[in-house]
Amino acid sequence: MNNEFKIIxxxxxxxxxxxxxxxxxxxSSHGALNESKHVFxxxxxxxxQLEKIRIFEVGFGTGLNAILSYLESLKKDIKIEYTGIExxxxxxxxxxxxxxxxxxxxxxQAVFQLIHHSEWNKKNKLAPNFTFTKxxxxxxxxxxxxxxxxIYFDAFAPEKQPEMWSLGNFQKIFDALxxxxxxxxxxxxxxxxxxxxxxxxxxxxxxxxAGKRHMLRASKEIQF
Numbered sequence: 001m002n003n004e005f006k007i008i009x010x011x012x013x014x015x016x017x018x019x020x021x022x023x024x025x026x027x028s029s030h031g032a033l034n035e036s037k038h039v040f041x042x043x044x045x046x047x048x049q050l051e052k053i054r055i056f057e058v059g060f061g062t063g064l065n066a067i068l069s070y071l072e073s074l075k076k077d078i079k080i081e082y083t084g085i086e087x088x089x090x091x092x093x094x095x096x097x098x099x100x101x102x103x104x105x106x107x108x109q110a111v112f113q114l115i116h117h118s119e120w121n122k123k124n125k126l127a128p129n130f131t132f133t134k135x136x137x138x139x140x141x142x143x144x145x146x147x148x149x150x151i152y153f154d155a156f157a158p159e160k161q162p163e164m165w166s167l168g169n170f171q172k173i174f175d176a177l178x179x180x181x182x183x184x185x186x187x188x189x190x191x192x193x194x195x196x197x198x199x200x201x202x203x204x205x206x207x208x209x210a211g212k213r214h215m216l217r218a219s220k221e222i223q224f
Contacts, residue, residue, distance in 0.1 A: 005090070007097055011210070015098045017062065017090070022160045026061050028186070030211030033064070033103055035186060038209035040065045040152045043217055044184035045072050048150055052079040056176070058139050058164070059154040060084030064100060066132065067112045071104070073129050085135045085142060092116055140169065144176035151177065153185035158192060165192055170199035177220045188214035 006018040012031030019025070028035040045053070057065055066082055073080045095116050101109045111126055115134075118124040123133045135142070139155075140163055151173055155164035165187070173183060185192065188205055193216065196203045201218035208215045 005094055007094070009099075014100065014103060017094070017098075019156075022156055024156050024160050027064070028209060028211055031209065032062075033100075035209040035212075036064045036068055039184055039186045039215050040154070041068050041072055043206055043215065044150055044152060044182065045069055047182065047217070050078070050149060052081075053150055054081045054146065054148045054178075055083065055150045055152065056144075056148045057082070057084040057152040057154060058173075059152075059156070060086035060089075060134055061154065062090065062095065062098060062100070063112065063115045065152050065154060066115050067100065067104060070111055070115075070126065070130050070132075071108065073127075074108070077129070079129045081131050081133075083133045083135065083146075083148075085137055085139050087136065087138045089120075089134075089136060139164065140166075144172065147176055147178050147181075149178050149181045151181070151183040153183055153187075158187060158189050165189075165195065167195040167198055170195050170201070174199045174201060174220055179220060181220045183218040184215070185218075186212065186215050188216050192216065 004020050007015050008018050010016050010029050010032045012034045014033035016025050016027040016032040066084060069080055069082055104112055114126050120134055120136050123131055125131050155161050158165045193203050196218045202221050203216055203218045205214045206217055
């Protein structure tokens with residue numbers, strides 16, 4: 001593990017990672033676990049009323065959103081096909097030092113390891129109701145070949161990675177969503193809202209997780 005990355009503890013006692021290159025952390029300092037649950041699970045996955053859900057995550061990172069989605073699939077007995085894209089995968093040695101397994105039931109902790117040790121660019125069946133694919137690629141040049149119901153948009157902040165939050169990327173996502181599909185993200189910046197709306201989304205500002213006033217949920221509504 002090099003000095004580019006540093007594990008820090010957030011206010012809800014869950015770990016996150018500081019990245020020197022961006023002078024940024026992977027999750028909110030107010031709580032990594034709390035942010036992921038609030039933004040992606042409660043405002044995204046729990047909002048969709050489907051028995052089978054296809055999820056695409058922009059910014060796979062630590063895999064926290066993936067394992068929380070897996071646990072939700074068990075709790076609600078729903079089938080999930082999960083795909084995450086990441087250009088710069090984290091070193092497994094660094095992942096092993098995170099304390100996420102402290103918040104995962106003991107009988108499911110092995111799945112978190114499977115998520116990180118599964119083969120890249122290949123569909124992996126981790127459980128009867130959960131298939132998982134992680135793609136190592138640059139999302140700005142990535143072309144979708146499937147449609148999805150839910151997008152977790154979890155890139156670094158717009159001021160750190162402005163190319164990720166472009167109108168072109170949101171148009172690409174809009175086209176790849178099924179009707180009534182949604183995108184959720186922690187950012188509520190004006191630029192993000194404008195680009196989402198221009199891409200065709202109906203954008204709703206929601207209450208944010210601890211330490212943040214707002215987040216966004218954007219929907220692709222049926223056009224008549």
